[in-house]
Amino acid sequence: MSRPATGDRTLVIRNGTMIDGSGRAPTPNDALVVEGNRIRSVGRLPESVRLDGSRTDVDVIDASGQWIMPGLIDAHTHLSYGYPQLRGEGRGRGTTRPELGVLKAAWSAQKVLRSGVTSISVPGGTWFTDVGVRDAIKLGVLEGPRVYCAGRMIITYGSIEDDEPSWVGTPEHSVGVLCNSAAEMVTEVRRQCKHGVNFVKMADSRSGDVQTLAKEEIAAVVDEAHRRGARVAIHSRGGASTRTAAEAGVDWIIHADLATEADLDAVARAGVAILPTMTFLAMVVEAGGRFGQDMIQMDVGRMKRHLDGLIRVVESARARGIRILCGTDTGNNTFMPFGELHAKELEILVTYCGFTPLEAIVAATGGNAFAVGLEGDVGVLEAGKLADIIILKRDPLADIRVLQGGHELAWVIKDGKVTNLGDHAREPRPIAFSVT
Ligand SMILES: [Zn+2]
Numbered sequence: 001m002s003r004p005a006t007g008d009r010t011l012v013i014r015n016g017t018m019i020d021g022s023g024r025a026p027t028p029n030d031a032l033v034v035e036g037n038r039i040r041s042v043g044r045l046p047e048s049v050r051l052d053g054s055r056t057d058v059d060v061i062d063a064s065g066q067w068i069m070p071g072l073i074d075a076h077t078h079l080s081y082g083y084p085q086l087r088g089e090g091r092g093r094g095t096t097r098p099e100l101g102v103l104k105a106a107w108s109a110q111k112v113l114r115s116g117v118t119s120i121s122v123p124g125g126t127w128f129t130d131v132g133v134r135d136a137i138k139l140g141v142l143e144g145p146r147v148y149c150a151g152r153m154i155i156t157y158g159s160i161e162d163d164e165p166s167w168v169g170t171p172e173h174s175v176g177v178l179c180n181s182a183a184e185m186v187t188e189v190r191r192q193c194k195h196g197v198n199f200v201k202m203a204d205s206r207s208g209d210v211q212t213l214a215k216e217e218i219a220a221v222v223d224e225a226h227r228r229g230a231r232v233a234i235h236s237r238g239g240a241s242t243r244t245a246a247e248a249g250v251d252w253i254i255h256a257d258l259a260t261e262a263d264l265d266a267v268a269r270a271g272v273a274i275l276p277t278m279t280f281l282a283m284v285v286e287a288g289g290r291f292g293q294d295m296i297q298m299d300v301g302r303m304k305r306h307l308d309g310l311i312r313v314v315e316s317a318r319a320r321g322i323r324i325l326c327g328t329d330t331g332n333n334t335f336m337p338f339g340e341l342h343a344k345e346l347e348i349l350v351t352y353c354g355f356t357p358l359e360a361i362v363a364a365t366g367g368n369a370f371a372v373g374l375e376g377d378v379g380v381l382e383a384g385k386l387a388d389i390i391i392l393k394r395d396p397l398a399d400i401r402v403l404q405g406g407h408e409l410a411w412v413i414k415d416g417k418v419t420n421l422g423d424h425a426r427e428p429r430p431i432a433f434s435v436t
Contacts, residue, residue, distance in 0.1 A: 008036050009057045011416065012049060016063030016391065018042065020381040021070035021365035023358065026397060032068060034387040037416035041383050059418075063391050066410055070379045071118025071145075071388035072364050072403065074342040075371035076254065076277050076327025079105040079112075079133055079147070080125035081175060096173050098127055105133045108331065108338040109144030114421050115339035115406030118388035118414045119378060121327065121371040122149035123233050123254060124175050124201045131196045143419060146388075148372040150201035150233065151192040152177040154185050154221060156213060160206040160235055176203065182220040189224040198373055199231040199251070207302070208237030208258045211244065218248035231373070233275070237306070239263045246270040252325060252371065256317075257309040264316050273323035273370060276314050278352075279344045280329035280336060281307040287335060314353045324349075325371050326364040343403035350400050357400045387416040 011034040018029035020042070031045035045051070051060060080101055105125075112120060122130045134147035153176045155162050161176030170178045179185040189200055202221060205212045213234075222232050231251040236242045242256045243263040252273040259267070267274065284303040314324055326345050330336045346360040355363070369379035378386040391411040394402040402408040412419040 009059055010035050010049060011059050011061070011413070011418070012045070012051065013061045013063050013068060013389070013391065016066045016068045017395070018381060019067060019069040019358070019361060019397065021362060022380045022382070023362045023366070025358075029068060032381065032389070034413070034416050037387055039381060039383055039385050039387050042381055061391065061411060063410070067392040067395055068381070069361065069390055069392070069396070070365040070381055071390050071412065071414060072116050072342055073119040073368035073372060073379060074112070074117050074327055074330060075121045075275050075325040075368050076329050077112065077120040077122055077342070078125055078329070078331035079108050079122055080129035081331055098129070098173075101126055102129050102132060105129050106136065106142050106144070109133055109137065109147065110142065111339035112342065113143055113145045113412065113414060113419055115342060116390040116403065116409050116412055117145055117342045118390070118412070119146040119148070119372045119374070122147060124150050124153045126152070126173060126175055128195045135196070145414065146372060146374070146378070148198045150199050151195065151197045153201045153203040153235065154179050154188055155203045156180050158205060158210060159212040160203045182217045185217055185221050186224045189221055189228070189230070193225070193228040193230050197230060199233055200225045201233050201235070202250070203235035204238060204241040206237070208239070208241065211238055211241045213241065213244070215244045215248050218245055218250065222249040242267065246272045255310070256313055257306050259313055261316060264313065264320055264322065267317070268320040268322050273325050274313070274317050275325040275327050275371065276310045277327050277329050277345070278307060278310050278348045279341055280332060281310065282344070282348055283335055283341070311352045314349070323367065323370065324363060326360070326368050327371070340405050343400070346400050346403060357397045360400055361396060387413060389413040
C-alpha cells in the first residue's frame with residue numbers, strides 16, 4: 001500500500017464494506033474515489049482511474065476486511081470551556097486567560113479529529129475562541145474537525161451560566177452573557193454576528209424548573225440572527241421553555257427532557273430538531289456522582305431522572321417525526337475528555353432508545369450534517385459530497401462501541417486529506433470546567 005499524501009491528488013479506497021450514512025444497508029465496495037476535497041465516485045472503479053502504477057498522482061488505501069463510513073459529527077462539543085489548573089492560582093468559573101484557552105482549544109480540536117470526528121457543532125464558549133479555532137483549521141494553520149460554532153450564550157438572570165451575584169454579572173471570561181431585555185439580546189446578536197459566529201446560543205434555566213426566557217425575547221433573537229444568516233439553538237430542559245422556543249422559531253432545541261407530549265406536538269408542528277445530549281447525564285450516573293464536589297448538577301438521582309426523561313422524549317419525538325440530533329457535551333467537564341466519548345451517544349441511542357446501530361450511525365453522520373450547516377453536503381458517502389471518511393478495523397454494526405475513542409480506526413480522511421493519527425496524546429494535567 002502506498003501511503004496517501006495530501007493535496008489535490010486522487011485517493012482511491014479499494015475494497016471494504018461501505019456504510020454510506022444515508023441509511024442504506026452496508027455493501028461491499030470496489031472503489032471510493034476522492035478528488036480534491038470531494039468524493040468523485042463510489043462503487044466500481046472508473047475506467048479513467050488506472051491503478052497500474054503509471055500515474056504518480058494516485059494514492060491507494062486497501063480497506064479489505066475493514067469498514068468505510070462517513071466521518072462522525074458530534075453536534076454538541078465545547079472546545080473552550082475550562083483551563084489548566086495552575087498551582088497557587090485561584091479558580092474562576094471560566095477561563096481567565098484567553099491566550100492559554102485558545103491554545104488549549106486548538107490542541108483539543110486535534111484530539112477530536114484524530115478520534116474520527118470530522119465535524120463538530122459548538123454551542124457556546126468563551127470570548128470568540130471557537131471562531132478563531134474554526135478559522136485557523138480552515139486556513140490550514142492546524143489540523144482539526146470542521147467547526148460550526150456559537151459565541152457566549154445569551155442568558156437572563158437565573159439562566160444557566162448566571163453563576164455570579166447580580167453585582168458581578170457575567171465577566172468577560174464566562175460562557176454566558178447577561179442580556180435582560182430583548183433589545184440587549186438583539187445588540188448581542190449583532191455583536192456576535194459581527195465576530196463571525198455560525199449560530200447564536202440562548203440558554204434557559206439549568207434544570208428547567210423555571211422558565212427564564214420570554215417568547216418575545218427568543219423571537220427577537222431569532223429574527224435578528226436569521227436576517228443576518230445565523231441560526232439559533234437554545235438550552236432548554238423545561239417543558240414550557242421548549243414549547244415556547246419551538247413556537248418562537250429556533251432552529252434546534254438542546255435537551256428538552258421535561259417536555260410533555262403536548263410540548264412535543266408543538267415542536268413537531270414547528271419542524272424543530274431536538275439535540276437530547278444523553279452522554280453527559282449517563283456519564284454522571286455511571287460515575288456515581290464521585291466527581292461532584294460542589295455542583296448541584298451532580299446530584300445523581302436528579303441526573304438519572306433527567307436521563308430517563310430524555311429517553312422517553314427521544315422515543316416520543318421520533319414517533320412524531322422530529323429530527324433527533326446526536327451530541328455529547330464533550331468538553332463541558334473533566335470527565336468529558338476530548339476524543340473519547342463522541343460516539344457514546346450512539347451507544348445510548350441503541351441501548352436505551354430503540355435505534356438500530358445503522359440508525360444511530362445515520363443520526364451521527366448524514367442526519368447530523370444539519371447541526372453543522374452542511375445538510376446534504378457532508379455525512380453521506382456519495383459522488384459530489386465532501387470527502388470526510390473514516391475506515392475502521394472492526395464492524396460498528398456488530399458493536400456500536402467500536403466507534404468510541406478512535407481505538408479501532410485505520411484511517412481518518414477529512415476534506416479529502418489523510419489525517420496523521422499521531423500517537424495517542426495524553427490529556428494534560430487535570431482541568432477544571434464549569435458545567436452546562
Ligand atoms: Zn453544552
